[in-house]
Amino acid sequence: MIVFNGIGELGDDYKGVVVTLGVYDGLHRAHMNIVNQVITSATEWNTRSMMITFDPHPRNVLDSSGSPVKQLTTASEKVAILDDSALDSILFLNVDQDLLNTDSEVFVKTVLVDKLNVRKVIVGYDYHFGKNRGGKANRLLDYGKKYGFEVDIVGQILLKNEPIRSSVIRSLLADGNVGKAAKFLGRHYSIKGKVGHGSGRGKTLGFPTANIDLDCPDKMIPSDGIYLTECTVGTSQYYGICNIGIRKTFDEQNRIIEVYLMDVDAIDLYGHDLEMKFLERLRDEIxxxxxxxxxxxxxxxxxxxxxxxxxxMVRMED
Structure with a gap:
């Protein structure tokens, strides 16, 4: 998969593509349904498939003074997830005030028509674009007729009568419900960071822990508590017990993320990159x-x- 960081990196060989547009935070099961439709359609048209997405999250630029929207997937995580699909390319558009103030038709004409000469656009039913989010998914149908490209609008996708939405997944994680969040995502929720230095208290208790310094400060973190996790360091994988919280027993104030890796001999993890998948919630922090x-x-x-x-392991074998 080819990654384009801005329109300026596009070449003429990326004209006539099938595209989808959206923030796509989480790349959950409903998102991936759209991605797969893009891939299938591009194959039928004998052309390339592309996702156009936005970074940072538009709402964080629109209201920079408020609480930031916590990200389910960073830009690098989106690339990693989509790299496992058959999608040909992803185009990141930098979100700034100029982009947010661009009229919806100007955006379509400049990016989709003049630059990409798109053959088909596939979006979700709730997609909005352009200044003041004035361009709704249905408006793309009008633009498609005017500029000569096809448009498919994908309806809402439910899981057991519940809508699969990024906001729903954030709420689940805020409640510590990592199991249900995984069902909506189609994979276990994960975070990434470097192993930093902690107080060393875990070692004195017989449970040495690795403190995680997040790669992205705006990354969504599950609620405080104790979790069963699966951690990857380099090419090695370990099960771990993660604590998210303030170490109430020791009256500390700063929220930390630390993990005790089970069945691991004494190894120095400081400075190493660590990815942690949340498998199940065990209990509250006490x-x-x-x-x-x-x-x-x-x-x-x-x-x-x-x-x-x-x-x-038994469930995986069934």
Whole structure:
């Protein structure tokens, strides 16, 4: 898959493509349904497939003074996910005030028609574009007739009568419901970062942990609590017990993300990149009266995790 960072990187060989447009935060199952339709349509037209997406999130530029929209997928994560598909290319458009103030028809004429000479556009039913989000999905039908390209609008996709939407997944993660979020995403939710230096307290308790410094500060983090996770460091994978919270037992204030990797010999992870997938939520973060009580609970957590891992492996074999 080819990655274009801006319109200026496009060549003439990317004219006549089939495209989809959208923020596509999360690349969840409904998003991937659209992507697969783009790929299929491009194959039928004997041309290339492309996603046009936007970075940073438009709402964070529109209202820079408010709380930022937490991202489900960073730009690099989008590339990694789509690289496993048959999509030919992805075009990132930098979101700034100039782009946000571009009239919807001007955007269509400049990007889709003049630059790409698109043959077909496929978008979701709730897609908006242009100044003040004035261009709705249905308006693309009018532009398609005017400028000579086909338009398909994909309707809402449900999972057990619930809409699959990025906002729904954020709410699930905010509640710590990583299991249901995974069903909507079509994969386990994950975060990435470098292993940084912590206080070393976990080692003294018999459970040495790796502290994760996120690659993206605006990345969506599940709610505070204890989670069973699967971690990748380089080419190695480990199951881990992740704590997200403020270490209530020790009256700390800063929210941290730390993970204890099970069945790992003493290795120095500092400075290494680590990806962590959230498999299941175990419990809330609890304030214990003593370190001994905390250690007892952590041992219970580990036994619980090992039992759940066996169940996960059985489900994978079924």
């Amino acid at each position: 304030k214990f009266a003593t370190s001994a009580e905390l250690i007892t609970q952590m041992k219970k957590d580990e036994r619980n995790c090992r039992a759940r891992i066996k169940n996960i």
